Amino acid sequence: MSFSSDVKAELLTFIKSLDSKHCKTAVLISIINMSGFISLETYDKFVALHNENLEIVKIAKVLLFEVCGIKTDIIENEIVIEKEEDVDKIAVLVGLNSKGCIPMFEGFSNAISKNCCKRAYIGMAFLCCGYINDPNKQYHLEINLNDYKICQELLELISDFKIEMRVITRKGKYTLYCKEAEQIVDFLNVISAHKALLELENMRVIKEVRNNVNRIVNCETANINRVVNTAIKQIEDIKLILELKGLDYLPTNLKDIASLRLKYPEASLKELGEYLSPNISKYGVNHRLKKIHNIAESLKGDN
Ligand SMILES: [Zn+2]
Structure with a gap:
């Protein structure tokens, strides 16, 4: 199962567990807004509800009866209501004027005023037309809508919970989306998908630790490479002097460090300094190796 279907399965259980009339009404309005079509033409009055997920259509059937007293049948994931008084009830429920199809925002905000x-x-909006990516791959949550007013209303409700979603319009459709892990976690909390929320948080922690480890490993590899490259250059300098003049060409203090460098190519500067008696610091070693480098360079110039 995908992460998205896990979230939806959890959400479905939560929605089915709601038992107050106000929340059930909110769920029904959400299904009608997200998955319904209402025509209020005088000679063509009807409401059609359709969703790919049969469970959603079944919830709609139960709630249409419980909230509005409307009896319906489901045929191929669809409910069609044609009785004029039933259509009018639904229009009023979702905040439409049954006569002229004029939006009445007050109707909507009165019905959906409590936090619950x-x-x-x-939650039902996400269930009807939402999608969330596997957080292992990408943080992305979206809800796809057909209607501008419904999109704005939903955006406003979501922002009541301090979650900022963006909207893109494509071919007359509206997509609310969010790409930030923290906001997605907040969203899952709002819709009570707590199991999914914990799962996402776990993945996020693992991802962060993995990134940190990678950063440290990369950093150490870079350091090792730098040490190795420097040692190779120092050895090249010394070999050049050896070939052209012999090591005796160097003053004793430089000759000692040059011999040690050849003997211990992998040793750090600090270790090289400790092989000498008396010991010298890594800065002392570095200083001598720089002198050797300058000598090598001047010999190159002579040839
Ligand atoms: Zn409620």
């Missing part, structure tokens, strides 16, 4: 109802409404 807002959560239920947002």
Whole structure:
């Protein structure tokens, strides 16, 4: 199962567990807004509800009866309501004027005013037309809508929980989306998908630790490479002097360090200094190796 279907399965259980009339009403309004189509033309009045997920259509059937007293049948994941008084009830429920199809925002915000109802409404919106990526791959959550007003209302409800989603419009469709892990965690909390939330948090921690380890490993590898490259250059300098003049060409203090460098190519400067008696610091070693380098360079110039 994908992460998205895990979230939806958890959400479905939560929505089915709601038992207050206000939250059930919020859920029904959400299904109608997200998965429904309402026509209020005088000679063509109907409401159609459709969703790929049969469980959602079943919830709609139960709630249409419990909240509005409307009896319906499901045919191929769809409910169609044609009785005029039933259509009018639904229009009023979702905040439409049954006569002229004029949006009445007050109707909507009165019905979805309690926090519990807002959560239920947002949860059902995600269930109907939302998607979340596997957080191992990408942080991305979206809800796809067909209607501008419904999109704005949903955006506002979500922002009541301090979650900022963005909107893109494509071919007359509206997509609310969010790409930040923290906001996605907050969203999962709002819709009560707590198991999914914990799972995402775990993945996030693992991802962070893995990134940190990689950073440290890369850093150490870079250091080792630098030490090795420096040693190779020092050995090249010494070999050049050896070939052209012999090591006796160097003053004793430089000759000693040059012999040690050849003998212990992998030793650090600090270790080289400790092989000498008396010991000298890594800065002392570095200073001598620089002198050797300058000598090598001047010999190169002579040839
Ligand atoms: Zn409620």
